[in-house]
Amino acid sequence: MNVVSRGIRNALRSPLRSGAIVIMLAISITLIVAMLVARSSVNAKIEEVKGSTANQITINPAGIRGGFGGGDPLTAEQVTTVTSTAHIGSVASTLTDQAGTDDTNLTPSLELGSFGQRMQRFETSTGDSNGPTDVIQGDGSSDSAPARPARTPRTTITGTTDANSIASDGSTLTLTSGATVDSTSSDLVALVGKTLAEKNSLSVGSTFTLYGKTFTVNGIYETGNTFQDSGIVVPLATLQTATEQPGAVTSAVATVDSSENVTATVSALKTALGDKADITSSAEQAETSVASLRSISSLATTGVVGATIAGAVIVLLTMTMIVRERRREIGVIKAIGGTTSKVITQFVTEALTLTLVSGVIGIALGIFVSGSITDGLVTSASAAPKTTQGQGPMASAGGMRGTGGPTQRFNQGLQQVTSTVTPQIFMGAAGITLLIAILGSALPAYLIARVRPAEVLRTE
């Protein structure tokens, strides 16, 4: 039997006491693991939100937002100015249009409703639903139209250089079938929203007519948003050509190389584009929205530190009590030739055994409860971000009418924090467990070193 096995055996010397210590320590370590998981998950979410939106700048033509307003779309030259501005890595350009029954053979899948009727209240009906629209023509061709069209629902067409830009959560657009389109091409291909596809019995490979041209369905997408799932996505150049709006863009989202450069880039764009465009960045909104997540992260960090201290104090008090109880035994071991380092090793092993058993139980329990604790923390702290939400479609900077832009997208996903136990968390928890044992053993080791072997000769 060596010093380590003696230490392990000593840990089980008093099963009742050891059991109580293990339970208390396991609770501390459970809390540490749960807080580490919460902290890591929340920090990952913050980085995700900031990474996906905080370095984005939205450029809208002055007076146009979504499908509302008036004025001129951005020109190709203006888009080039945006693209060539320093620190801008990529630009997703979008042109939106609405197709009436004379523009396409597709039946709209959205009901007109009272909102749609109000939006078209200035359009007088002649009873001829095939007449040209005065909504889609940006070049003033509606002047030649003898009559206004009937009030009918429209189908929203989005021409974009990045099909993923219409995904509601800012990630990759979900395709239920088929493949995405080459957004940089001018091919007559389209992605059709699931609702519209079902309404018109479209599937991959089907064709339909739009602006007098035959388009082929490349894929069917689903966003979970009724408005978006009733639309069509085509390459930007295709829509510009089909609607005779060469170079026109109704919204551009520029991604800056670093969130630190967003403010300077916004200033540069405002100088370059002047009053021709409205420029907004989501950095500040993102920062405000993640403030509550930051407070959860701080709370979790405090929880980790607090639980670590509590664990160390439990070990420290326990081992101090044990050392005081076994003072005579320590004196005997020293008297018969045991070195101070051997005695300390034996007691540290005892502390490590108790801590490691607690660690195994605590880590397992921590992994088990971390999900619900993270959810609880995020839910309880969600009041703050909610105040920054609900800005409505008019506040969005997306290319489609009523479509959420980046700000809405990250607000939507803010409470969807997925708690994940990573190897780093596991290693961190194991390291903290070891730290607890070391910190908790430091004072007892000092007390052991101070025990004089001569004390053993004192008669009780």
Place this chain on the structure above:
Amino acid sequence: MSLEVKDLTKTYNASHGKVTALDSVSFSVSTGEFASIIGKSGSGKSTLLSLLGALDTPTKGEIHVDDINIARLSPHKQTAYRAKKIGFVFQQYNLIPNLSALENVMLALEFGGMRASERKERARELLTAVGLEPDQQLRKPAKLSGGQQQRVSIARALANKPAVILADEPTGNLDSETGKKIFDLLHDLSRTEKTTIIAVTHDLDIAGKTDRTYMLKDGKITTKRG
């Protein structure tokens, strides 16, 4: 000469001033002799034993064991000295409660540097030599009588073939019959193992049977026999 003490003095600083526990004590004990130290409580017996066992360092004086002055050893060398050259027998037995009799003896062998594979056999030999049955050897101290515990303590003291065994009231907790047996055991060991034994005792009968007796009074040796 196995043990030679010269002008040994130990003073303590107490709250009421300086206390001289031992005052210029000198004596010697030859190899294989059984010496006893008697004296009243507070006469300095335990202090003398702790100095002889390198559990403490003297304020002044020398202690030579096999020509090594242990009074001037570093703490590290003192520990090594205790492990290999000294065997302790205590009044309270002082066995490690959660180790069996066999493991208590093996512990001393571990500190003495014996290889792990040899310890168990040597511990069995020692325990058998002091009269412990094989089944008793596997018991923990709490399951042994006082006399049996003291036998284990003696086996532990003998483990590393020490130059000197220091016994602090070895029969103090035992009835007279068992005490006599333990004394006889120690006496026989001093003869057969050629081990020097110095025992502190109150029992004048026992002291009278040792080869040499020193009486301590107020930190000084006042009487010497043998």
